[in-house]
Amino acid sequence: MTRSDKKKVPFTLRMKKELSDRLEQEAEELGISKSAYINMILHKAIKQKIS
Known part of the structure; x- marks a missing residue:
């Protein structure tokens, strides 16, 4: 487990x-996981x- 992994938390989402x-x-x-894609969408x- 890397240091950045320790900052991640599991989250269940029904859709x-x-x-x-x-x-x-x-x-x-995009060549990424669904989880990474959802994170990207949420960050955007x-x-x-905020902007």
Whole structure:
């Protein structure tokens, strides 16, 4: 486990299968995991809200 992994927390999110499938597809196109893709989307949303 790396130092940055210690700062991550597990989070369960329920969503429709269609959304999950779309997120998986988009993440695969970018060559990242669905979890990493969701994190990227959330970071962008927070950054936009702060700006």
